[in-house]
Amino acid sequence: MRMPLDRRHVRLAGAAAAVLSLLLLARPLAVGGSGLALAMWIGAGAFVLWRWRRRPAAGEAPRMRCLERLRLSSGREVCLLEVEGRRLLLGCGEGGMRLLTRWPAPPPAGGAP
Known part of the structure; x- marks a missing residue:
């Protein structure tokens, strides 16, 4: 049974593709002997992925x-x-949070008078 793709799966696939491409770019640098450049590429990739995951x-x-x-x-x-x-409506204090009451959402502003 096939599961439909949701946004999380698409984001995960994109993150995996980004990590793979960064590793492919970093490999020639590692062969050349520059461990610092490799560490910088991996750090930059981690930063980009972290920022990308934080945005909605x-x-x-x-x-x-x-x-x-x-x-x-x-x-x-x-x-x-x-x-x-x-x-x-929540009451928040030293003892924690407590639900005071709940309401349905108001109708949209452009409704009938």
């Missing part, structure tokens, strides 16, 4: 975002989060 995929919206935070006192605040279309 094109068109991919974050599933969770913090809409507002209100500091109540030292070490206590209220946070309004949006998680997959639902809004959550």
Whole structure:
């Protein structure tokens, strides 16, 4: 049974291709005897892959975002989060986080009056 490719698989294949190409480029440098150049190529490749993995995929919206935070006192605040279309009000303090209430997401701004 074939599994459909999702963005993670495509990203993983791209990362593997990038590492392979860097190793192929670094091999002639290693044969020439420049270990420093080889280390620099591998370090540059690792940096590029790290930066590439940190950015979101094109068109991919974050599933969770913090809409507002209100500091109540030292070490206590209220946070309004949006998680997959639902809004959550959380109380955050020294004892941890607690869900205060939840709401459905508001309708889009361009809706009927």
